[in-house]
Amino acid sequence: MSESFLQVRDLKVHFPVRTGGILIGQYSPLKAVDGVSFDLNPGETLGVVGESGCGKSTLGRAVLQLIGATDGTVSWLGTDLTSLDKKELIAARENLQIVFQDPLASLDPRMTAGDIIAEPLRNYRPAMTKAERRKMVAGMMERVGLLPRMINRYPHEFSGGQCQRIGIARAMILHPKLVVCDEPVSALDVSIQAQVVNLLMDLQRDLGLSLLFISHDLAIVRHISHRVLVLYLGRVMELADKASIYATPHHPYTQALLSAVPIPDPVKERAKERVLLTGDIPSPLYPPSGCVFRTRCPRATAICADEVPQLEQAGAGHDVACHHWNT
Amino acid sequence: MSDAPVTSNLRVPHSDALDKAADVEGRSLWQDAFRRMQANRAAMASAIMLIVLAVVCFVGPLFVPWTYEEIDWDLLEATPPNFELKHYLGTDSLGRDMLARLLQGGQVSFMVGILATSVALVIGVTVGAMAGFIGGRVDQFLMRFVDVMYAVPLMFFIIILMVVFGRNFYLMFLAIGFVEWLTMSRIVRGQTLTLRNKEFIEAARASGGSTTSIIIRHIIPNVLGVVIVYVTLTIPQVILLESFLSFLGLGVQAPMTSWGALIAEGAQEMEITPRTLILPAVCLSTTLFCFNFLGDGLRDALDPKDR
Numbered sequence: 001m002s003e004s005f006l007q008v009r010d011l012k013v014h015f016p017v018r019t020g021g022i023l024i025g026q027y028s029p030l031k032a033v034d035g036v037s038f039d040l041n042p043g044e045t046l047g048v049v050g051e052s053g054c055g056k057s058t059l060g061r062a063v064l065q066l067i068g069a070t071d072g073t074v075s076w077l078g079t080d081l082t083s084l085d086k087k088e089l090i091a092a093r094e095n096l097q098i099v100f101q102d103p104l105a106s107l108d109p110r111m112t113a114g115d116i117i118a119e120p121l122r123n124y125r126p127a128m129t130k131a132e133r134r135k136m137v138a139g140m141m142e143r144v145g146l147l148p149r150m151i152n153r154y155p156h157e158f159s160g161g162q163c164q165r166i167g168i169a170r171a172m173i174l175h176p177k178l179v180v181c182d183e184p185v186s187a188l189d190v191s192i193q194a195q196v197v198n199l200l201m202d203l204q205r206d207l208g209l210s211l212l213f214i215s216h217d218l219a220i221v222r223h224i225s226h227r228v229l230v231l232y233l234g235r236v237m238e239l240a241d242k243a244s245i246y247a248t249p250h251h252p253y254t255q256a257l258l259s260a261v262p263i264p265d266p267v268k269e270r271a272k273e274r275v276l277l278t279g280d281i282p283s284p285l286y287p288p289s290g291c292v293f294r295t296r297c298p299r300a301t302a303i304c305a306d307e308v309p310q311l312e313q314a315g316a317g318h319d320v321a322c323h324h325w326n327t
Numbered sequence: 328m329s330d331a332p333v334t335s336n337l338r339v340p341h342s343d344a345l346d347k348a349a350d351v352e353g354r355s356l357w358q359d360a361f362r363r364m365q366a367n368r369a370a371m372a373s374a375i376m377l378i379v380l381a382v383v384c385f386v387g388p389l390f391v392p393w394t395y396e397e398i399d400w401d402l403l404e405a406t407p408p409n410f411e412l413k414h415y416l417g418t419d420s421l422g423r424d425m426l427a428r429l430l431q432g433g434q435v436s437f438m439v440g441i442l443a444t445s446v447a448l449v450i451g452v453t454v455g456a457m458a459g460f461i462g463g464r465v466d467q468f469l470m471r472f473v474d475v476m477y478a479v480p481l482m483f484f485i486i487i488l489m490v491v492f493g494r495n496f497y498l499m500f501l502a503i504g505f506v507e508w509l510t511m512s513r514i515v516r517g518q519t520l521t522l523r524n525k526e527f528i529e530a531a532r533a534s535g536g537s538t539t540s541i542i543i544r545h546i547i548p549n550v551l552g553v554v555i556v557y558v559t560l561t562i563p564q565v566i567l568l569e570s571f572l573s574f575l576g577l578g579v580q581a582p583m584t585s586w587g588a589l590i591a592e593g594a595q596e597m598e599i600t601p602r603t604l605i606l607p608a609v610c611l612s613t614t615l616f617c618f619n620f621l622g623d624g625l626r627d628a629l630d631p632k633d634r
């Protein structure tokens with residue numbers, strides 16, 4: 001079963017972007033996600049990290065086919081989601097849910113909390129009576145730490161953290177098998193972030209679901225993930241078990257990201273070797289040739305401009321895409 | 328899927344919490360808007376005024392001793408207000424009771440306004456929401472069609488309809504409605520386009536909603552505010568359009584009348600009996616004025632951010 005739970009192979013999402021032309025437009029592909037492959041096992045959390053604009057969110061949406069893939073496959077329990085028609089896709093989504101970044105924007109302002117949480121039930125359990133639905137919604141609200149009495153309130157009457165709990169309740173009410181969390185806590189106050197992350201972990205344990213946890217916050221990813229995937233300009237830089245990637249990051253980009261995370265111990269913090277990233281992310285419209293990270297990489301050499309580094313094994317369950325990872 | 332074992336995890340004892348305290352009632356955006364609306368005196372006064380006018384027009388004729396088509400054979404000419412003969416506002420040049428005609432004209436004007444706007448509303452919202460939400464070819468096709476329709480001269484279109492099918496009360500509603508939906512559809516499409524990329528629409532799709540159910544459940548309730556404002560601004564336009572048609576002699580058929588038709592009649596005798604022109608003109612402009620004020624007030628109330 002672990003073989004065919006979720007398998008993403010060479011996934012590409014390109015958006016045509018108008019880059020010139022006055023009457024007849026010239027279009028270039030914006031490679032938001034460019035050849036990403038990974039597996040996800042039942043009950044596992046895969047953290048996806050990277051700077052903003054690296055295609056993390058697009059990747060999450062493409063896995064659920066909320067954005068169509070340009071190429072590659074997303075096979076879910078053995079069926080390729082990219083080949084399904086609309087109806088089959090809707091049926092498949094019963095087990096695939098998503099929690100969004102902006103808690104308020106992801107809730108319909110004209111619906112009550114109860115109606116929002118019940119929406120998946122209305123779509124997938126049409127036979128349910130109103131009372132049954134209400135009972136289930138109330139139970140779910142309690143489960144995510146909301147007072148069931150608030151069932152008739154509207155999103156604008158809740159705080160950001162509470163809105164996110166509503167979003168989580170909506171995603172969990174069908175007991176899905178996979179939930180994509182697209183930066184679920186980055187819009188929240190730091191004090192609330194931990195609560196929401198812990199809630200997600202509790203739910204994961206109780207419901208046995210898999211999470212695809214997208215975030216730019218390495219500390220949170222470290223807390224929640226089993227494995228971590230590092231994305232840069234839509235490509236996988238490094239993919240490894242949590243322990244292994246935090247202890248021995250091989251890719252220069254991962255090293256730079258990790259060295260930017262402050263260590264609570266001031267002595268260690270000062271002694272730490274910093275790898276500073278210079279410059280900005282290049283535009284995904286015109287990615288550098290060869291290794292996409294080469295423009296900012298401290299170890300770049302001539303080969304990096306010519307050849308695209310492939311993912312290679314740097315240890316058990318530790319893949320890295322860099323020509324010079326072991327030098 | 329088998330959700331029985333998983334469900335048991337979630338069966339937290341919630342029922343007592345539910346029973347003990349009554350549910351907190353939320354305040355929807357509609358209620359908020361209504362509250363803001365109530366604070367707007369001019370808009371509230373307009374709304375009340377319109378309701379009074381409509382009620383008087385539709386109920387009033389029951390209390391007027393004359394009907395709108397009845398000719399007072401004793402007079403057969405324009406008479407000033409005469410309480411003994413129970414012509415409270417006098418008669419027109421044919422000796423028909425002015426008050427009765429004014430009320431009947433009001434009925435027609437209100438009905439044209441509301442029915443034609445409803446036609447425009449249904450077509451406009453459906454087409455606009457579909458074009459905006461589905462996008463792509465459907466959008467292209469529908470919007471090019473709207474462009475083409477815009478290019479058709481409206482008056483010409485209505486006049487031809489009237490000539491071909493004869494003067495027909497309901498045809499007029501349809502004709503006006505068919506013309507007025509164009510702008511409505513563009514407005515709804517624009518709103519839908521901005522909504523389409525909102526996360527809650529994506530969330531609805533992730534929750535298994537089909538296109539139709541998303542349009543009905545999410546898009547329409549969210550564009551409704553703008554639509555309501557536009558409707559209150561369309562009604563006076565339509566009333567005005569009908570008046571214009573009546574003025575040209577293409578509106579309602581005599582002896583039925585509308586405010587526009589009354590103004591046309593009155594204009595012919597305005598030097599002799601200015602009363603026959605002034606009375607319907609005052610009614611018409613008051614109504615239009617109130618609708619515009621109401622529309623403005625609604626706009627302020629419905630999206631306080633956009634001011």
Ligand code: SF4
Nearest residue numbers: 291294297304322323
């Ligand atoms: S391949 Fe070259 S440029 Fe890319 S990360 Fe490795 S060393 Fe840096």
